[in-house]
Amino acid sequence: MALDDEQGPAQAWWRSAVMYQVYPRSFADGNGDGEGDLPGLRARLPYLADLGVDGLWISPWFPSPMADGGYDVSDFRGIHPMFGSLDDADAVLREARALGLRVIIDLVPNHTSDEHPWFLAALAAAPGSPERARYFFRDGRGESGQEPPNNWISAFGGPAWSRVTEPDGSPGQWYLHLFAPEQPDLDWSNEAVLDDFDDVLRFWFDRGVDGLRIDAAPAMSKKAGLPDADYGGVLQFRTVDWDDNPHWDVDSVHDIFRRWRAIADTYDGDRAFVAEAVVSTPERLAKYLRPDEMHTAFNFPYLKGPWEAGALRQVIDDTLASFEPVGVPSTWVLTSHDEIRPVTRYGRPTTSSYFIADGQGEVSDLALGTRRARAAALLMLALPGGAYVYQGEELGLPNVDDLPDEVLQDPIFLRSNGEMRGRDGCRVPLPWSGQQPPFGFSPEGVTPWLPQPESWRDLTVEAQDGDPTSMLTLYREALRLRRETPGLYAAGLAWRESAPDVLDFDRGEVLRCVVNLSGHPVDVPADRVLLASGPLDGDGGRLPTDTAAWLSP
Known part of the structure; x- marks a missing residue:
């Protein structure tokens, strides 16, 4: 645990923790089927403890049809069979705790899978029924309801509405999905939704998770009446530009988080929430971090900004100025399962990543990108507050931008008709050891779910371990110095x-x-x-x- 000056344990672990994001499908394959799983994660927990992080954030491990990499959840109280069982999850929590590692898990509350029992019941029920009231079912516009109810757009391209066929076979109502059609949005003004998720929070807190990462937090409330949105003529899901948007960062969302904070505060051990909240200003972000709401939030303006001194200093100053009044430290981050890996991004002419297609098609100078990514790591880990490291970041992995079209699974690629490559390139399974794929991710001879490039032989954990010039050594040393420098956390x-x-x-x-x-x-x-x-x-x-x-x- 981090020490705060000479005053003993820090007031709360999440204020300064460095957390490691595990994308479980791509971290380690324990049963030899080419897919990462919880047995594989358990076997590699000592690696994370040796790296020097304070804990791990596990991307969704719930049952899911995998229409969006597990962010389409069909059961919020279970584990996907691909990853293992609840017993395996309990073992991860138990063994991580024994190694001194905190564990937070991903909660995806804005939407469910279209295979969730609630949505299947809604499809079978009549318009106006309690089953449909859990979601946003609305009649369409136009003479025969053939037009969507409003002009809202999806994060993955196209309209945010899909029309259903009613049980009698007739064209029916439309339902809202701010992401893929397989991810229908829940109506968080519905009491049944609120009550069920109270139980979901307690289910996981009772099992011992230290916190929850809240996916797409600003999406969870919509303006009454669902009015048309003014996108400023840019029909792209650019939330950093949106102000007073009717389906993003609506003020009533904070009522939900106050309710959740009250539940978390009944548990011992500083249970924490971290918000994925990409909003237009630091001041808007600070609202999510008021004393009775979320504990921390990812710093997306810092993540998405360019490799330019002026821009970096500005976002650091803006962050510190906006967070200081609410008494919350920032959570700094360079990348995630949704972002271009820094080694590739910083080697491109376009070093910002405000939108998923920024820099797409540009040739990356990987030597330049690696040099900058190493410097960016030391900058991030020197800033006051907490930080998140995405798996493979500590190895200096580049994006895999030449994956064959036929293996791509990201709905962004599918929904854009291939115009945008999507996020699969940053989700390629980790290389652990050996001279050829699967590089110890799976047993020799097993093909991982996404192919690894042969060039990764020099970037495996085995190849970098003990090399004083490697990215892995840099991260280990930085995390050690961060942890062992007296007074750093209070400064x-x-x-x-x-x-x-x-x-x-x-x-x-x-x-x-x-x-x-x-x-x-x-x-x-x-x-x-x-x-x-x-x-x-x-x-x-x-x-x-x-x-x-x-x-x-």
């Missing part, structure tokens, strides 16, 4: 005067971080360097371009 951030395009700041009197994004080397005191993302130039201590260093002040 604030103060900027130093610096050359243009150089980020230089102190964390109290215990750590200094310098990141050089300029085109020229900058001087640093070589005798004070604790860790650097790359070698210094010359004998005098000059920090090269796209390099970061931690120093004793």
Whole structure:
């Protein structure tokens, strides 16, 4: 557990924890079928403890038809047979705890699968029935109801409405899905929905999870009457641009989270919520973090911004300024299962990722991207608050952008008719060992669910273990120093005067971080360097371009 100055255990673990995101289908295959699972995760828990993270966030492990990588849930109280059983989940929780690792799981409350018993009952029921009231079933517009009820769009392209065929075979009502048609939105003003999810929260808290990551949190409330949205002429799901949108970041969503916080607060052990809340301003995000709502939230403006000193400093300052009044630290993040991997992204001309297709088709200089990703890791881990690391980030894995069309499963690819490649390229199974696929992810001779490139032989855990220049060693050292530096967690951030395009700041009197994004080397005191993302130039201590260093002040 993190220590806060010399005052003993930190006030709450989530305020400074570094969490490791496990995408279970791609982490480790324990039963040899080419799919990652919970037995595979259990076998690799010592690796995570050795890496030095404080815990893990497990992406959805629930039963699901897998129309959207498990984010279409058919049973919120079970485990997908692909991954194992509830007994396996209990074993993961028990063994992680024994290693000192916290565990949070992914909750996907905005929608269910279209194979969830609730939705199947709604399809079988009549318009206006209690079964349909759990979702957004509405009559269509036009003379025969042939047009969608409003102009809302889906995150995966196209309209956010699909029309059903009624039990008698006639064209019927429309239902809302802000994501794929297989993910019908729940109506969170419905008391039956609220009551059922109260029980879901208690089910998992009772089993010992330390927290819940809330998927698509701003989507959960809609304006009464479901009015048309003004998308500003850009028919893309760009939530960072939306203000006063009728289906995103609607104020009534906060009532749900207050209800949930009251449940979490009845449990011992600092049970925590982390919100996936991509909203238009830091001030809007801070509303999710009021004392009776979510505990933390992913910092998407930081994640999605470009590799530019001015933009990075601005988002850091904006974040600290907006979070300070509510007394909550930021949760910094570079990537996830939804994002281009940093090694690829930072090697492209377009280094931002505001939209999934940003930079698509650009050739990436992976050597440049790796250098920048190493520096970005030290910058992120030096900032005050918590952080999340996505599996494979610590190995410096690039995106796999040349996956064959026939293996792609992301609904973004399917719904865009192939115009957008989607997110499968960042979900390729991890390479653990060996010289050829499946690189220890599965037993030799087994083909993983997504193919791994041969070039990953140099990026396996086995290849990087013990190499002082590897990305894995960099992460291990950074996490060790972060954990062992006295007073770091309580220290604030103060900027130093610096050359243009150089980020230089102190964390109290215990750590200094310098990141050089300029085109020229900058001087640093070589005798004070604790860790650097790359070698210094010359004998005098000059920090090269796209390099970061931690120093004793």
